[in-house]
Amino acid sequence: MPDIVLFGMFRPWGGTYRRLMNQIHVWTRDGWSVELVTFRDGEMFYPDEMPESVACVHLGTRGKLATAFALWRYMRRRRPAVVLSVNHITNVILAQAGMLPETGAKRFLSVPNTFGESEKLAAEPRRREQKFRQIRRWYPRSHGVIAVSDGVRRDLVENVGLKGVDVQRIYSGSVASGTLERAGEPVDHPWLAEDSAVPVIMSAGRLVPQKDYPTLLRAFARLRERREARLIIVGKGREQEQLEALARELGIAEHVDFPGFAANPYAWMARADVFALSSRWEGLVNVVMEALGLGVPVVSTDCPSGPREILADGRYGVLVPMKDPEALAEGLDRVLRGDGPVFDRDEAVDRFRAETAAAAYLDFFGLQRLQTGQAA
Structure with a gap:
């Protein structure tokens, strides 16, 4: 029964995964159990640095609907306390899984980039509006949304028009002790x-x-x-x-x-x-x-x-x-x-230290802070 599950179509490396890795090290060091769940051609990121206690589960799916059902079955079987998705595609899938019978897991979505201010989306108005509609429809079917900056939070609320869900800015833990x-x-x-x-x-x-x-x-x-x-x-x-x-x-x-x-x-x-x-x-x-x-x-x-x-x-x-x-x-x-x-x-x-971010995530998740290095 993991405490925190990270859900994404993971790649071996990348800025988002580096930030997650920094926070994983803090969480596991403090006694939280963490698991990765992926699909399509996803794989464990930064495998040489991943703590041995962290497993990577592949759902064996490709389509969004099939993945939502497989993710729901995983949550029903493993009973995680929290599932955090890492980008728009996985945000929608995790929100859709929440339409199925309750599993007890809290579902949180993270947004690493702006949508309304993206030049790429601005050049494709139809695709832009389609994505905005997806966000307004599905993101409120979660327990909370994490924006990596005030600008991303403002973009979601003012440009995209997201309502009906708590959107909190939490800076990512990009600065870690191992960096130096x-x-x-x-x-x-x-x-x-x-x-x-x-x-x-x-x-x-x-x-x-x-x-x-x-x-x-x-x-x-x-x-x-x-x-x-x-x-x-x-x-x-x-x-x-x-x-x-x-x-x-x-x-x-x-x-x-x-x-x-x-x-x-x-x-x-x-x-x-x-x-x-x-x-x-x-x-x-x-x-x-x-x-x-x-x-x-x-x-x-x-x-x-x-x-x-x-x-x-x-x-x-x-x-x-x-x-x-x-x-x-x-x-x-x-x-x-x-x-x-x-x-x-x-x-x-x-503001950007891994310890600061890891603690802020735990607070938003509603998980109790550790005092002795072991889960309460």
Whole structure:
């Protein structure tokens, strides 16, 4: 009988799963039993880091309706205290499972990104409205909805029109104690060597339109007109060939590297001189919180909705307009000149620590806080 079940179509890695992993470590350390449930081609995420006590159950289903029935049967058999879904598809499935006879499990839905402010959905009005209708219909059939930022919560309530359910903002636990330890591991890249005198700008994330890496490349080209610098973009995605072609067109290819996925991005980030985010929209940006935790200066677009919240309106980092290469170049140059904001790192990241998030989730779930390391 698990205390907390996480339901999702899990992938081996990703920002959402990293945040969940951080919280799983806190929950299991404090005595809560955790189980993963997946479907389609889902699998356990970060298997090398997952506590041995955490099992991953595959429902063996693909369609939404079949998965809702299979999930209900699982809940009836295993009797978990809480089930938490991790994205829109699984939110709808978990809400639909709640239409079947009661199992005793509380069902909570989490929303990691904005819907109303997504450029992708804005370009497809019919699909956008269909998703909004799904949210308004199904999300209220849960015990609560967790938004990862104030911006995501505001988007759900004001843009999507979600009513009839408690929507609470809980910041994700992106900053974990193990992050600093892993940041000290070696990195085999000549640009990040200790004796390298050329400053390195780093970004990390999927190579997809949302991240707007073309703007970052154009900004970097402008920056190189002013000073020597290098750019590393860690991540994989369908835009890699186009981005490499753009780097060649801009004449910066030899100063830009796309090393692909990094199992330990913290070691790369910790050796950078500045972290850059060029996104057009986000929910809450894991890598920005991690960069703050590592003490790496941040320059970010002021996209909806996460960066401004994380950086406290520019108190903890430099905010620049979206899709503006010149403004982004100036922001990067400002930080490399040593003119970026000065602040207390602990103050900046306390809201985003894994322990803080794990406790807030337990409170919203209605589970009793542990006092002795064992479940009450």
